[in-house]
Amino acid sequence: MLDGAVARASNRVTRFGALYDSTLDRYAEIAVFFGFAYYFVHKTGMGAAHGLLISMVVFIAMAGSLMVSYVRARAEGLHFDCKVGVMQRPERLVLLSLGAYINDTWLVVMLVVVAFFANLTAIQRLVYIWRSETTSKWKKVPSDIAHE
Secondary structure (H helix, E strand, O other), rough: OOHHHHHHOOOOOOOHHHHHHHHHHHHHHHOOOOHHHHHHHHHHOOOHHHHHEEEEEHHHHHHHHHHHHHHHHHHHHHHOOOOOOOOOHHHHHHHHHHHHHHHHHHHHHHHHHHHHHHHHHHHHHHHHHHHHHHHHHHOOOHHHOOOO
């Protein structure tokens, strides 16, 4: 979360650096969720319903987390400002870290919270952009959604 600020402070900002940073952030997030899923599947035993259910929650949380980032990136690519929502990356990181630190039960609770609120945040961002567009129409249609 600090690498962009460090790059700006040291005057080492490039467009590739921004892309590279975002890409590594997504891979790091995927690795964290994969680690949680792996941990719970192996802790509860292969094929155990409990482990499978928790892994599904992990998958939904990961999907929501990635969609929060995707909707923002896509919106910004279409020249919208899109930093709205209740479960942005710092909030997800803090909740998952707290849950992992306390115990397995709290980690599962935090995963459920992230799963719900990350997906809600992605929807909030979509609604925000939809409302922004309906209140002030674009002057030019972006080429990637132009009529064929």
